[in-house]
Amino acid sequence: MTAQPFIAVNARALLEQHGLDSFDALWSLQLDAVDDPNIERGGWSSVYRLTLADEYGREHNFFLKRQDNHLTRNLRKPFGEPTFAREFRYIQAYARAGVPALEAAFFAQRALPGHQQAVLLTRALDGYQDAEDWVASWNTLKWTDRRDLLQAVGALVRSLHNAGLVHKCLYLKHIFLKLDQDGAGARLIDLEKTHPAWLGRRDFVSELTTLHRRSPVFSRTQRLRFLLAYLGSERVNAEARRWVRDIRRMQERKESRR
Structure with a gap:
């Protein structure tokens, strides 16, 4: 049994034009996977790049994700559900909360019988690169570009936490950035581990600590610039100092357990 599909308003005409507005059509489409299938959960999950031209010849790029019995389980879904179903719910939640994401x-x-399958089609983040790529050339960037990128990441994480959510996999490879004449833009990907911040500020400190530990290229000044953007503050104050102290303490605790 196939559930009623979600089709974005701005994609319906394009998918209908190519006969790709159904589960069966996207499931049977022959494409080369962008990497090896993920087989960690007892089933499989693969990602493909798809380019479609509209009626005016303009190309639109997507990533097509398909999976079979690649499930996540929790108390609400003890028998499991496709991980893409969870990711799709959080794509919608991020959009409702105004958190920039895919x-x-x-x-x-x-x-x-014996299979749970899912198809998720997302728009490619054209013009964006993941933060790991930006970091690889960090020292060659103009200081204004580095400033804009750090501020964009700080504002992005602030919007996530203001929505009462934590990403739970907030690594550089999951933050996509671009530079343009107006500054920098940032979006999040791989949302399936997202959950509400049940512990409030402690969850936020933990997530910032993870990002801090995985960003060794940044100087102390750059880390502070990111934190001020996250706090929406223009200068160091008592609140900023408290966040710095709490992040440092949590990092020391995590390192002591390694």
Whole structure:
């Protein structure tokens, strides 16, 4: 049984034009995977790049994700559900909360005897690069570009935490950035581990500590610039000092357990 699909308003005409507005059509589409299938959860999950031209010849780039019995389980779903179903829910939640992230164009899932399958189509983040790529050339960037990128990441994480959410996998490779004439833009990907910040500020400190530990290239001044952007503050004050202290303490505790 196939559930009623979600099709984004701004993608429906394009998908209909190419006959790709159904689960079956996207499931059977022959494409080369961008990497090896993920087989960690007892099933499989693969990602493909898809380019479609609209009626005016303009190209639109997407990532097509398909999976079979690649499930996540929790108290609400003890028998499991496709991980893309969870990611799709959080793509929607991020959009409602105004947190910049990847955009869904199509989602559907179906149950067959012995199989749970899902298809998720997301728009490619054209013009963006993941933060790991930016860091690889960090010292060659102009200081104004470094400033704009740090401020964009700080504002992005602030919008996430202001929504009461934690990403739970906030690594540089999951933060996508771009530079343009107006500054920098930032978006998040790989949202399936997101959950509400049940512990409030402690969860936020933990997430910032993870990002801090995985960003060794940044100087102390640059880390402070990021934190001020995260706090929406223009200068160091008592609140900023408290966050710095709490992040340092949590990092020391994590390192002591290694």
